[in-house]
Amino acid sequence: MxxxxxxxxxxxxxxxxxxxxxxxxxxxxxxxxxxxxxxxxxxxxxxxxxxxxxxxxxxxxxxxxxxxxxxxxxxxxxxxxxxxxxxxxxxxxxxxxxxxxxxxxxxxxxxxxxxxxxxxxxxxxxxxxxxxxxxxxxHPFVRLISSWNDKFLRVNIQSAPMMKRSNIDRFVTHEHETHRISFEDFVNYLVYAAENKEKINHHFAPQxxxxxxxxxxxxxxxxxxxxxxxxxxxxxxxxxxxxxxxETYHEQTGGFGAAEKDKLITKVRARLKTIPTETIWKLYKFYKKDFDILNYSFDMNMLKIGGF
Incomplete structure (x- = not known):
């Protein structure tokens, strides 16, 4: 054999x-x-x-x-x-x-x-x-937050070239201590790019x-x-x-998404609480096919992820 x-x-x-x-x-x-x-x-x-x-x-x-x-x-x-x-x-x-x-x-x-x-x-x-x-x-929102957390860390050598290739700097409103762009600003970029049919990096594109x-x-x-x-x-x-x-293996330290389910739900809710409801709906629309096909869920009122 x-x-x-x-x-x-x-x-x-x-x-x-x-x-x-x-x-x-x-x-x-x-x-x-x-x-x-x-x-x-x-x-x-x-x-x-x-x-x-x-x-x-x-x-x-x-x-x-x-x-x-x-x-x-x-x-x-x-x-x-x-x-x-x-x-x-x-x-x-x-x-x-x-x-x-x-x-x-x-x-x-x-x-x-x-x-x-x-x-x-x-x-x-x-x-x-x-x-x-x-x-x-x-889960689409867990994957999204994980992508932002990893790819835009200042210590990640990929972050600066990625910002430049997609011209993401235009959405930076303030300097972030650990990341080249805040999560809120990054979400604004992603929603804009999706609505205007700009090319989106595969790390953030629908699965x-x-x-x-x-x-x-x-x-x-x-x-x-x-x-x-x-x-x-x-x-x-x-x-x-x-x-x-x-074993658990991450390219970067401090990876997002390795927590227990309840803690993960809490962490996602904390991130999304700073995003306007209208923008969250646009994000959901962008990933809707992933939600539907992969049987994941999201409660807009509670900002609660599910379908694990």
Whole structure:
């Protein structure tokens, strides 16, 4: 049995809630398919996968020959393509800012392991090799705040170039101690950019653009709000043992979104309280498709996020 791991990066990974193991991930996918068919009149073709944020752990019963192998660079990430397709495996589409650094870290760990280290048991029987096509999702407002908190930190070397490329400086009304732009000013920029159809950086763009949920045939959905539990459940379902799944990995310190659910709800409410109601509605409209398709919720009166 030949094992192969190919990495089509642009990645961001999620977590898990293991009360019912993988069943809860599959139930979310069932709800997703129903939503796509009912509200958007789209039914994905069986086995179809669309999305450039992708980690792939594949299993092949016969020799895997690298025919017409090519290497491409995009966004400073290396994409590796092969003509042949895997028979079975674990394929994951991960939008930016849905735990991408965690996913990159886990991918690096997995590819450095031998086949025996990756396997949870010594049984390599073909009947135990499962296939999964997985989508990683995150609450749109949690992802938004996390993106701002990370990408515009003054200590983040990406922050100044990002401000310049999108001409975000025009929305800065006052100097912020830790960030190049305050959250309030950043939200004003984002709403303006969306309304005027300006190009928006992928870290702040809706998730469904990067991993189209109604086009790909996802059979499991992980949510970042339960990242570790659900990742462990997913990997165990594929008989993969990766102790590093229990670790938390951030590119920057002080990451937003790693708190317990109640604390996370409180932190989001505190951020949104400073934003005018009309502006919050515009934000919600910008991310509405993510809310609808990924089954996340937001109570405008209470400024309370939900759908985890």
């Amino acid at each position: 030949l094992w192969k791991i190919s990495f089509l990066l642009y990645a961001d990974f999620t977590e898990g809630h293991s009360k019912t193991g993988v069943e809860i991930l599959e139930k979310r996918a069932d709800i997703l398919r129903e939503t796509c068919a009912r509200d958007f009149h789209i039914s994905p073709q069986k086995g179809r996968f669309k999305g450039h944020h992708d980690i792939l752990v594949s299993f092949q019963a016969t020799d895997f020959s690298p025919v017409n192998e090519g290497f491409y660079k995009d966004q400073n990430q290396l994409f590796r393509t092969r003509k042949a397709q895997p028979e079975r495996g674990l394929r994951i589409c991960v939008p930016w800012k849905c735990a991408s650094q965690y996913v990159k870290h886990i991918h690096g760990v997995v590819i450095s392991q031998s086949e025996e280290q990756r396997r949870l048991t010594g049984d390599k029987g073909e009947e135990n090799l499962k296939s999964s096509t997985v989508l990683i999702a995150r 469904h653009i990067m991993c189209p949920p109604c086009v790909s045939d996802f059979d499991k959905i992980l949510k970042v709000e339960h990242l570790k539990d659900e990742m462990v459940a997913l990997f165990r379902n594929h008989d993969l043992h990766v102790p590093e799944l229990e």
